[in-house]
Amino acid sequence: MKPSDDFQAPGLELFQFPPLWPGAPYWLTKPTLMAGVGALLVCVLLWAAFAHPRLVPRGLQNIAEMGYVFVRDQAARPFLGKDADRWMGLLLSIFLLSWIWNLMGVIPLVQLPVSSFLAYPAVIAFTVYVVKIYVGVRAQGARGYVGNLIPRGLPKLTYVLLIPLELLQNFVTSLFTHMLRLAANMFAGHVILAFFSAVGFWFLFERPTLLGVPLGALGVLMAIVMTGFEMFIQFLQAYLFVLLTAMFIGSSLNPEH
Template structure:
């Protein structure tokens, strides 16, 4: 082997790293499985269907296992339900007004939580909320709920009046009304969507970067394998941190949803 060939071989890992490694991007989250009538059915849609089926089966099982002395499984189920009921719905909506909206609040919490956790649970490892269409659909349900609830409670004109606190000087009433109208119709739903979507997207991309980068470094030579192992360790640590964020974001999404409903039902601003 001549010196030129030896130099080429010795630099093969660096060349391989430069040519073949591709950092994760948003395109990696669009994973079509098959096409029906020109519409693609993606992996995220499949996960949503699986989660829905899982939750329906869980609720049916819980309904059949209801007892005065709950089993361990029922104890966990009742704990989650009581958390959604007492610490979210009742605290944020208040009084007896929360009861009609409790099924929605509980469903939102467990649905978002399970979908988020599947982002780190093999073999799924697909955070469906990292695709903006899913949090957008959930937010649309919340958006319609709190506006309809407010109109039903106060009437259309009365609901619009709640946008402005009583006792304000007349000249600033239009300004405050405009700000509140924009907040309730645009800002609130927009932040609800982007907070959940952004956290799930960023977290999964960070995990993918550490894991994919570690795998590539391990296969790029003995020295680079040390850095690859470090990348995997960081990926493991990030996984535990991501689980915390996933639970927190399910809680925050449900908490804000309940607060918007409670604000729409409130008698004063």
């Protein structure tokens, strides 16, 4: 058997896309298009749900209000308290956008989780980072904001190590943790789904053999199971993404918490 006839597991080529047409800008690729579609979809859904709200919600408004209540009660209020409602527009939009970007990984014909490309969650995470610092300085003053990052009442020698670590965590690693958590999980999930799908297709259709067909059937079964599991992870990661957003903003507004 020639090497070209061997099964090749999918790899980084899953995330490499040329421009949409010859001569198009290098950045105008399928992920860019899907990111824009996702943002437009969020705007359309929220407009359709809340442009003419009813006292007794029905249809899309009812579904949207369920999402609103979920984000408000599970992310905003625990960290923002009385300020939760002021930030719900931002938080709900981030939750829906990241969730839709994630779900694109299991939508037929699209099958591309936009969030697995680091640049897209990075834009949101950096925006949250700027907002966090801005509201912290505005609420506490620059000196108070930086000063309140450091716990008080500890032995003096502790601060030699603690101060650099706290500043590093708040001004550097929090940004990267925010965006990498989402991107890494979506990247790994997409590769896993692609692997099991490729196993099923290869051993059932490309190179069916007596021993290979059961392996291909197992690959298809695992692809189905992992798709269901991945949809749960997609929701969970969108929730954690907006939870961290609320936590960062809340810590700047209410340092005592």
